[in-house]
Amino acid sequence: xxxxxxxxTNKHVQNYLRGLAEEVNGKYTDYSDDTIIxxxxxxxxxxxxxxxxxxxxxxxVMLEFMSKVCKMxxxxxxxxxxxxxxxxxxxxxxILLKDGYVEVGSSTKYELCTYDQVRYMIFEVARVAxxxxxxxxxxxxx
Numbered sequence: 001x002x003x004x005x006x007x008x009t010n011k012h013v014q015n016y017l018r019g020l021a022e023e024v025n026g027k028y029t030d031y032s033d034d035t036i037i038x039x040x041x042x043x044x045x046x047x048x049x050x051x052x053x054x055x056x057x058x059x060x061v062m063l064e065f066m067s068k069v070c071k072m073x074x075x076x077x078x079x080x081x082x083x084x085x086x087x088x089x090x091x092x093x094x095i096l097l098k099d100g101y102v103e104v105g106s107s108t109k110y111e112l113c114t115y116d117q118v119r120y121m122i123f124e125v126a127r128v129a130x131x132x133x134x135x136x137x138x139x140x141x142x
Contacts (some may be wrong), residue, residue, distance in 0.1 A: 005049075013063070015116055017052060020122070040126035046140045048126040054110055061110040065122050067097075067129035068142040069102040075136050078102065086132075092117075092124040095132070102136070104129040 012137045014030075017038055026047075027039040036052045053064045073077065082113035083102070093106040106121040133142060 006060050011055065013052075013118075017119065017122075020119065021094055028056040037095075038122060042126065042130050045136070046130055048130040049142055050122050050126050050129075052122075062107045063110045063118070065093075065106060065125045066098075066103055066105045066108065067125050069104060069129050069132045070137050070141075071101055073100060074096060075102075078136060090124065090128060091120045093124065095128070104132065 018028040029037040031037045050067045106125050
């Protein structure tokens with residue numbers, strides 16, 4: 001279950017993400033007390049796992065989605081400048097480095113987000129992460 005101060009609100013988000021996974025023939029998983037995973041089917045039989053979190057940050061609570069691309073050290077030819085340039089063309093997501101991994105993430109203030117916004121966020125994170133993973137590794141790991 002995603003943890004916030006309001007369990008009833010958490011249930012709405014979880015139910016929406018569970019329904020979204022069913023709608024696209026994906027998979028919803030309660031991964032831990034504060035993390036869910038939605039597996040999104042993409043083109044060519046590929047899938048991308050997107051983790052969802054509701055976490056305190058700054059002066060509020062944020063809804064975040066993250067998806068791994070690859071371990072940076074395994075692909076030394078990845079250009080950081082190119083990743084920064086790619087960020088410029090993204091709407092809901094951003095490419096980032098976290099704990100040695102190239103990841104794609106998206107976040108919004110929890111109390112301000114809408115279901116449509118959540119849908120756009122999670123699909124862009126999945127699509128961009130998968131495109132980069134395929135480009136850099138040729139595999140479908142995450």
